[in-house]
Amino acid sequence: MPPFSEADTKVYRRDVASGGRVLSAAERERLLQPYLPPPPPSESSQAGSQPPNNNTSQRQKSRRHHRPRVRPFLKAKLYLLIFFLIQLIFGIYIRLRQIYNATVYRLLGIRHHHHRTPEYIQKDVKNLDRIPEHLSVILKFKSEEDGGLEALMDEVAELCAWSAAAGIPLLSVYEKSGILKTYMASLQELVKQKLSSYFGTPPAAPSLRMFAPNHSSVSSPSRTPSPQPPAVAQSAADGPYSDKRRPHLDLLLLSATDGRDTLVDLTRTLAEMAQAQKLRPKDITSNLINTEISATTATPDARLTIGDNRPAGKEVGAGEPDLVIVFGPVVKLDGYPPWQIRLSEIFCVGDSGGDVSGSGSTRVEYQAFLRALWKYAGANFNFGR
16 A cells, blocks of 8 residues: 655644534545555456366365265274273273172171170281271261161171270271261260170270360270179179270261361461461471371370380371271271371272172271271381381
8 A cells, every 4th residue: 555645744734623624425435545455356357357277176176076985984883893892801801809808708797706705806806916006997978878877887796896895995987077076975875875785884895985176075984993792893893804904996077178278277377476476487397287187186195105016217196197097988088187187097998888780888897997907917017217
């Protein structure tokens, strides 16, 4: 486009300054006409000006009469066949593995069954080299069709009875939603009933103390038995625990709020203390953070969780479990506090629930509990310095 001439520019500016009264519409068009680009040619004129291309017409005809090629079709079918064979092979393998595990675990469950008798459980674990002093289990809240809260509480009660019979002083139960914390009183009564069904009425039954982070502890009657009539004292002396003091079990309830939320609250608290000059930033060390975090899930009485038989070289806090049992088909911690399992042995039950449909059953069974203790006793602990 050629540049505007000086004369046309002056005329155009004078017309604009006068509000369009100097030039008419036709004069403005004639003024701008030399500076406008030529109009694009129409499709009809372009088609008429260009000679027909024989190659283009032939390609259009070939596309119109082209048949689908066979090679891409066969390649797609081959990929589909390979995908189907892979699914079939792995499906058969997984199903056979589930059937094999279910059969083996059922036979193991028949051979090693507790029969609600602590002596049978003690017999199953008496030859083990080590027993965890702090056992932690990861459970899943079931749907109402599978029993809901009642089934979950019954599983916790069974685990408490097995742990007490095996000589485990501390059991922590992790359930992501934290629903167990809202029913601590009901859960305590159910656990006491379960312990009585295994061990008998107090003082034969172990004493129980239940607690959760940021919750007040709930305890059963004191471990020291009250004075009894001679007949009752004689019957208690003939029991299996006549040569020992009354056993005791601590039950710790954990949830997802004890993990990330605890770390967030601790970070906020330390930041506020540093801003208020109550704490110097250089005093915020890894040891301080570790101590504060471990205190959230530590037992009120550290002597109950730290014994003399802890493996050499294992320096852990009071709240760190020795063994974590995941009752599920895969290792899924579901937000378990990570600082509590830095040195813990993790045992996954796997697809051993007897459900060959692959639904991922998390049923708590005694044979799975026993296998976890066997694996823990045979594990090699390598602790770095």
